[in-house]
Amino acid sequence: MPVIETPVTLRAPATQRAGGMTDTEVYSIRNDFPILGTEVNGRPLVYLDSGATSQNPVSVMEAEQEFYEQRNAAVHRGAHTLAVDATDAYEDARATVAGFIGARADEIVWTSNATEGINLVAYAMSNASLGRGGEAARRFALGPGDSIVVTEMEHHANLIPWQELAARTGAELRFVPIDDDGVLRLETAREVIDPRTRIVAFSHASNVLGTINPVSELVRLARAVGALTLLDACQSVPHLPVDVKALDVDFLVFSGHKMLGPTGIGALYGRAELLNSMPPFLTGGSMITTVTMERAEYLQAPNRFEAGTQRISQAVALGAAARYLGETGMQRVEDWELRLGERLVAGLGEIEGIRVLGPAAGLPRIGLAAFDVDGVHAHDVGQFLDARGIAVRVGHHCAQPLHRRLGLTATTRASTYLYNTTDEVDAFLDAVSGIRTFFGATR
Amino acid sequence: MSSDLEQLYQQIILDHARARHGSPLRDDDGGGEVRYGESHQLNPVCGDEITLRAGVAGGTVTSVSWDGAGCAISMASASVLTDLMQGLSRDEVMPLVDTFRDVLRSRGRVQADEEVLGDAAAFAGVSRFPARVKCAMLAWVALEESLLASNA
Numbered sequence: 001m002p003v004i005e006t007p008v009t010l011r012a013p014a015t016q017r018a019g020g021m022t023d024t025e026v027y028s029i030r031n032d033f034p035i036l037g038t039e040v041n042g043r044p045l046v047y048l049d050s051g052a053t054s055q056n057p058v059s060v061m062e063a064e065q066e067f068y069e070q071r072n073a074a075v076h077r078g079a080h081t082l083a084v085d086a087t088d089a090y091e092d093a094r095a096t097v098a099g100f101i102g103a104r105a106d107e108i109v110w111t112s113n114a115t116e117g118i119n120l121v122a123y124a125m126s127n128a129s130l131g132r133g134g135e136a137a138r139r140f141a142l143g144p145g146d147s148i149v150v151t152e153m154e155h156h157a158n159l160i161p162w163q164e165l166a167a168r169t170g171a172e173l174r175f176v177p178i179d180d181d182g183v184l185r186l187e188t189a190r191e192v193i194d195p196r197t198r199i200v201a202f203s204h205a206s207n208v209l210g211t212i213n214p215v216s217e218l219v220r221l222a223r224a225v226g227a228l229t230l231l232d233a234c235q236s237v238p239h240l241p242v243d244v245k246a247l248d249v250d251f252l253v254f255s256g257h258k259m260l261g262p263t264g265i266g267a268l269y270g271r272a273e274l275l276n277s278m279p280p281f282l283t284g285g286s287m288i289t290t291v292t293m294e295r296a297e298y299l300q301a302p303n304r305f306e307a308g309t310q311r312i313s314q315a316v317a318l319g320a321a322a323r324y325l326g327e328t329g330m331q332r333v334e335d336w337e338l339r340l341g342e343r344l345v346a347g348l349g350e351i352e353g354i355r356v357l358g359p360a361a362g363l364p365r366i367g368l369a370a371f372d373v374d375g376v377h378a379h380d381v382g383q384f385l386d387a388r389g390i391a392v393r394v395g396h397h398c399a400q401p402l403h404r405r406l407g408l409t410a411t412t413r414a415s416t417y418l419y420n421t422t423d424e425v426d427a428f429l430d431a432v433s434g435i436r437t438f439f440g441a442t443r
Numbered sequence: 444m445s446s447d448l449e450q451l452y453q454q455i456i457l458d459h460a461r462a463r464h465g466s467p468l469r470d471d472d473g474g475g476e477v478r479y480g481e482s483h484q485l486n487p488v489c490g491d492e493i494t495l496r497a498g499v500a501g502g503t504v505t506s507v508s509w510d511g512a513g514c515a516i517s518m519a520s521a522s523v524l525t526d527l528m529q530g531l532s533r534d535e536v537m538p539l540v541d542t543f544r545d546v547l548r549s550r551g552r553v554q555a556d557e558e559v560l561g562d563a564a565a566f567a568g569v570s571r572f573p574a575r576v577k578c579a580m581l582a583w584v585a586l587e588e589s590l591l592a593s594n595a
Contacts, residue, residue: 041447379489379514379578380452387448395489409490409512439515440457 017329021336026421029328032057033419043389046424051207051235051368051415052393053257056321060260063320067313075312076286076303090312093319094302097267100322101233101252102243107275109268109302110315114234115157117253117268118201120305121230122161123281125199129169133279140228140278142198144170149193149200149227151176151184152405155207156398158232162201171198176218178405182209182358189221197227204236204247208397208413209358210341210365212236215247228274234258238325238417239366240334244269256314261321265314268305275301282307325418333418337367340416340425344369347429353436357406368415370397373432375441378410384438385412388431450568451575452515459562460515465525468496469508476500480593482585486577491517495585497528499593504528504536507586514578516569521582523562533590540583547576 017025030036033055038045047055067089073082075090095105111117127133128140142148148162152175166173174197176189184202193200200222205212215231222229230251236242237252238259244252251274256265270278280287280298284307289297298304325333345361348354353374359365373381382394393413396403403409414428436442477500485492491513498506507525511518528536543563546555551571555564569579 377489377491377514377518379491379575380516383451383572383575384448400490403490409492439452440461 017327017332019332021328021332021418023421023423026336026419030419030421032059032324034058036419040389040391041387046388046390046427048414048416048420048424048428049391049393050238050258050417050420051397051413053263054238054260054417055419056262056317057260057324059324060262060317060320064262064313064317067316072313074309086312089316089319090310093315093317096319097322098269100326101237101254101269102245103269104272106300106302107244107269107272109270109275109305110310111253111266111268112264112311113255113257113266114232114253115161115255115266117251117266118158118230118232119161120268120281121199121251121270121278122165124278126165126168127279127281133277136277137279140198142169142171145196146171147174147194147197148172149174149176149189149197149222151202151213152178153182153184153206153209153211153399153402154201154203155232155234156400157234158201158203158230159401176202178209178402180406181360181363182206182211182402182406184211184213184218186214186217189218193218193221193225193227195225197222197225199228199230201230201232203232203234204242205233205239205366206358206402207235207368208370208399208402208411210368210370211358212364212366215249219248235366235368239337241330250274256318256321259318259321260324261318262314265311265318267318270301272301275305278304280304280307284308286310328418336418337416340420340422341365341367341369343422343425344414344416344429347425348432351429351433353441354432357408357411367417367420368413370411370413372408372411373435373441376435376439378412380439381412381432381435384435385428385431388427390428390431392428447568447571451572453565453568455562455565456519457515459519459522462522463511463518464522465508466510466518466521467508468494468510469506471498471506471508477505478593480589480591482588482592484581484585484588486513486517486581488577489514491578491581493517493521493581493585495521495582495589497586497589497593499533499590502533504531504533504590509582509585511582513581514575516566516575516578517581520563520566520579521585523566524582524586527561527563528586533594536586536590540587543583544580546570547579 071085073086075087098105098108125140128137174192229249231249233252233254237254252269257263287307348356355372357370378394477498481496483494493511495509546553555567557564566579
């Protein structure tokens, strides 16, 4: 039985609402999301694809518009008033997002998304392996004989950058396998992670299985051998309280568009002393101190990793998204989605011919369920549901090795968020119960 | 039930998705006259996959067989294609593939002629679902490539 993390609750903001969430509150929350009031194929939209991308509340869209209408200018340069206002908005957003996950503002590097955050670390390690960054960066270097460790349940974003890093450096890529229920085999992790392991990169919550991984146990194994840790928090930061200091990871990445923010913005958290000794990935303007025709000196983090004009309005909007979630209260969001997830899994389990992936009913999972419908391909399942206004994800969910391990090529995934009601889950279950009959799979 | 959905999944399509004429792939040997071409097609978006082999003798398609995994649209399309193409000359096949492609890409604007396309006309409903056009085309692209390969 794996150790399940007890989520750490952030100090509640003064404005945070009290008590558990109810359908009544959720119906009121839905008023903040214009798109949730629309119709698709003549039916009210039932949006169950937030695991892929979430919807935006009005406050987030207004934050971005307000920035362009009143404060748009380049940041960290120029002495005019707008430039100062823009810089303030940009850095305020950084402080807000940092506070949202218990980090310091200078430990948050803006990226396009989690994928870029992971690539940033992988390429910094690659550059360190070539000697860039000098003595201070030696701890990031790796080569033949060293290893990189991931897990069998990773999203391609937390797999392929490491495959490439291994190929460039001659290091070996290893993985911690899962069992048939989608739980990491920790006894094997103890063998896979060894003294030559340089970094252990793994997901906090699986985007397919919904499993919440035992972070503290994996961090302990990595620490014991002097390896770095990187946590893919794409499916946790938006859905449950996350405190980077309590998790004690070295790096953590997440994407803004999965947490009520716009696309094109995400963040990399890194412990300050690590970021400040790591060589840069992208280079250019705004990340330097002194430049000659031959060489350049670099700024401290986070600016060292933010070359070129940044995604300013998106960062400001992501700050608004973090405020929206903080005011709702992440523990309350987690509890609500846990209820929706339990209802999903229990309901799917009652429908003949449905195989739900991941932890069995009753075991911890985030509010999503990926499933296989016997005799009906996931693409057809998605089409059938779409005709009823229900939006789900179909395919391999960017996790082909995981699907192969489970003997599947494609599945259907319903993923919930704070704006989904129990009625929507029931409407989804009702629709799913008619799928096999429609496609003649019950004959 | 939405009529669009029933337009897409006509009974003939659901039947072919189960019957799968031409599957599995045959490692047949049609004798010295028959030249074989094979093609593997993959739709990375959904993982639909097909391996199709066509035999050609004297400019005529003598056999089509395939292995595939995928949605009802892609599997039914491969099954219908198998029935439609056997016995046609290479010169007849290529225009037929183009006609089918034109209908699918038309977003409902080009009517499918049942006289020309036979059971494949049932796929006209797919044209209203741009995300599914690739599913319906998978086997047809595999046939095009197989015929080119058999000629090589």
